[in-house]
Amino acid sequence: MAQQSNKKQAQRTVRDLKIGESGEISGLNDPEMALKLLEMGCLPGTSVKLNSKAPLGDPITIIVNDYTLSLRLDEAETILLKD
Numbered sequence: 001m002a003q004q005s006n007k008k009q010a011q012r013t014v015r016d017l018k019i020g021e022s023g024e025i026s027g028l029n030d031p032e033m034a035l036k037l038l039e040m041g042c043l044p045g046t047s048v049k050l051n052s053k054a055p056l057g058d059p060i061t062i063i064v065n066d067y068t069l070s071l072r073l074d075e076a077e078t079i080l081l082k083d
Helices: 002-010 031-039
Strands: 022-028 047-053 060-064 067-071 079-081
Touching: 022 031
Parallel strands: none
Antiparallel strands: 022 047, 022 079, 047 060, 060 067
């Protein structure tokens, strides 16, 4: 059981990115949120870059497919990144 917990901690999400840092989407972990994110261009294999954070940290903006998308942190946490 500890191994499974460690794996979850090791999986990075868009929420973990620092401003200016990029990552490649590996999947989405919330079925209800996935459709919305897929429609906005957050497809597996797509590169995303953290563009900015609001003064209190939420929401954030990311660049996906040459456009800027604003997300809440709980939404960003559902976008998994490749290691």
